[in-house]
Structure formats: C-alpha cells, structure tokens
Amino acid sequence: MTAPTLKIENLKLGFKSWSGMSEVLHGISLHIKKGERVALVGESGSGKSVTARIVLGMLQQLKTARISGSVEFEGINLETLKPGSRHALRGTRMSMIFQDPTSSLNPVYTIFALFKEVLARAEPGISNERARQRAIEALADVAINEPERVLDSYSFQLSGGMNQRVMIAMALANNPALLLADEPGTALDVTIQAQTLKLMSELVEKHHTSVLFISHNLGVVREFADRVYVIYKGNIVEQGATAELFANPQHPYTRALLSAVPRITGGGIPDLDDDPGQFLAPLVAHPGYSEKELLA
Ligand SMILES: Nc1ncnc2c1ncn2[C@@H]1O[C@H](COP(=O)(O)OP(=O)(O)OP(=O)(O)O)[C@@H](O)[C@H]1O
Numbered sequence: 001m002t003a004p005t006l007k008i009e010n011l012k013l014g015f016k017s018w019s020g021m022s023e024v025l026h027g028i029s030l031h032i033k034k035g036e037r038v039a040l041v042g043e044s045g046s047g048k049s050v051t052a053r054i055v056l057g058m059l060q061q062l063k064t065a066r067i068s069g070s071v072e073f074e075g076i077n078l079e080t081l082k083p084g085s086r087h088a089l090r091g092t093r094m095s096m097i098f099q100d101p102t103s104s105l106n107p108v109y110t111i112f113a114l115f116k117e118v119l120a121r122a123e124p125g126i127s128n129e130r131a132r133q134r135a136i137e138a139l140a141d142v143a144i145n146e147p148e149r150v151l152d153s154y155s156f157q158l159s160g161g162m163n164q165r166v167m168i169a170m171a172l173a174n175n176p177a178l179l180l181a182d183e184p185g186t187a188l189d190v191t192i193q194a195q196t197l198k199l200m201s202e203l204v205e206k207h208h209t210s211v212l213f214i215s216h217n218l219g220v221v222r223e224f225a226d227r228v229y230v231i232y233k234g235n236i237v238e239q240g241a242t243a244e245l246f247a248n249p250q251h252p253y254t255r256a257l258l259s260a261v262p263r264i265t266g267g268g269i270p271d272l273d274d275d276p277g278q279f280l281a282p283l284v285a286h287p288g289y290s291e292k293e294l295l296a
Pocket of ligand 1: 015024042043044045046047048049050051062064216
C-alpha cells in the first residue's frame with residue numbers, strides 16, 4: 001500500500017497572547033491520497049489557512065504558536081526532518097498558491113528572477129538559459145502567449161489574472177507531489193477565478209498532483225474536489241466524497257453551509273454562530289466509509 005501524500009493526525013494549534021492561549025485547531029485529522037483533490041471547506045477564521053501553513057512548516061518558527069499532532073508527507077513524519085530538509089521540500093515536493101497573486105509575487109524582482117529562484121530550489125546552480133527555457137515551457141502550460149514579455153516584467157506590470165497564471169506555473173514548475181491551494185483567485189473577479197481554476201484543474205490532472213484545496217465556496221469545491229472535509233471552529237465535523245456529501249450531508253453545519261450556497265457565491269457566509277454547540281459533534285463519515293477504509 002502506498003503511503004498517502006499527506007496524512008494529518010490530531011493536529012492542534014494554539015496561539016499564545018498576553019491574554020492567554022487561544023485555541024485554533026482542536027485535533028484535526030485528514031489525509032490526501034496520491035493524485036486526489038481534497039477540499040477543506042469552512043467559514044472565515046475556521047482554521048483552513050493555518051492548517052496549510054503548518055503543512056508547509058511556516059508556523060513552526062512562530063514563538064507564539066503551540067503545535068501538536070503529526071503531519072506525514074509521503075509516509076515521512078515532517079517533525080523528524082532536520083529544518084534544512086524540511087525547508088528543501090517547500091517549492092519542490094510541495095508548493096502553495098495564495099489568495100492574492102499580486103501581493104505574493106515580490107515586486108522587486110522580475111518574473112524571470114522569481115522563476116529562476118523557484119527552479120533553483122530543485123536544480124541548484126541552474127543556468128540562465130535553462131531556467132528561461134523551463135520558465136517558457138511552464139508559462140505555455142498556463143496558456144501565456146507572450147512568455148518573453150511576461151518573464152521580463154515585474155508583477156505590478158501584469159494583470160491580476162496574469163499574475164495568478166504565473167503563480168500557478170511557478171507552483172507546478174518543479175512538479176510537486178502536493179499543491180496547497182488557498183482560495184486561489186478569490187482576490188480576482190469571478191470570470192478570471194473560473195478560468196484559473198479550470199487551468200489549475202487541467203494541470204494537476206496532467207501531473208497527477210495531490211491537492212489540498214482551501215475554500216469557503218462550496219460551489220467551487222463541487223467543481224474541483226474529489227473529497228471534502230468540512231471544518232468548523234477548528235474541528236473537522238464531516239468528510240466524504242464530494243457528490244455524496246452534496247447529495248446527503250449528515251452534519252447540521254454542512255447542511256447549513258449547503259443551504260447557503262447561492263449566498264456564498266454571491267459573497268458572504270451567513271452568521272452560523274447562533275448556536276455553535278450544535279455543530280461541534282464529532283467527525284461524521286459517510287455510511288460505508290471510515291477514515292481507516294478511506295486510507296486503504
Ligand atoms: N499568527 C497568528 N497569530 C494569532 N492568531 C492567528 C495567527 N494566524 C491565524 N490566527 C487566527 O487563527 C484563526 C484561523 O485563521 P485562518 O487564517 O486559518 O482562517 P481561515 O479559515 O483560513 O479563514 P479565511 O477564509 O478568512 O482565510 C483565526 O482566528 C486567526 O485570527
């Protein structure tokens with residue numbers, strides 16, 4: 001049996017502040033099999049982005065963060081890796097696409113310089129010629145027609161949609177096993193968002209990339225994901241195959257989210273805080289699927 005690309009078990013996170021600890025993740029577990037696209041869906045502040053940041057090792061250095069539980073990537077517990085080895089995974093075996101492409105691309109460097117840095121993570125000392133050739137190929141994959149012009153531009157000279165494509169091209173340039181996509185395109189208008197999601201979808205299919213797709217938009221999740229985990233206030237309250245979960249949601253919070261789909265796509269999630277206690281039941285697996293069986 002091949003190890004899942006990602007396996008998170010009992011992950012807890014708290015932030016220390018002057019007023020005490022605020023608990024953000026209460027022991028979440030999830031997994032992504034090779035080539036599987038899994039969505040983590042929940043309202044703003046539920047703990048989606050911090051989960052991705054822990055996988056990437058970006059929160060561990062924060063003095064205020066308290067993290068426990070385990071994160072395995074391709075069968076290796078990431079906590080057992082030396083910081084250098086863990087750092088080396090970022091941008092090579094796992095990469096991330098952020099919500100706002102324009103502010104995520106450093107405006108001080110040309111797109112080519114940023115590309116070269118990404119490529120050099122997997123191929124140290126890569127020559128300018130080879131980096132340029134590979135960058136042009138990667139940009140062709142995201143349907144950019146004038147790669148030379150784009151490579152010599154700075155992010156602030158390109159449109160948001162173009163920057164989003166550049167970011168997808170960069171994230172996939174080293175053929176990662178895992179792509180963490182945090183609400184890609186939500187900072188852009190809906191047409192561009194739909195185009196970039198379609199592009200991303202085609203590319204991950206082509207390269208058999210596993211994806212953790214973070215979103216609050218169930219309409220988008222339905223199009224993109226094979227399986228869905230629903231997160232509410234730092235707890236996974238339900239998971240299941242996408243079609244099944246949409247057809248037969250078990251958990252009251254999932255039902256509430258689903259009933260709000262038209263409002264979500266129109267912008268904004270309704271306030272579900274009226275009776276938060278009712279949503280905090282343990283994980284609900286769909287009949288016939290246990291977390292163990294899904295891993296097999
Ligand atoms: N560095 C930090 N220090 C303190 N609290 C933090 C930090 N980062 C995140 N949080 C808190 O952790 C909680 C979860 O944040 P997170 O960014 O994961 O939410 P999210 O589900 O991704 O929401 P959104 O959809 O709005 O991005 C929030 O209450 C947030 O304020």
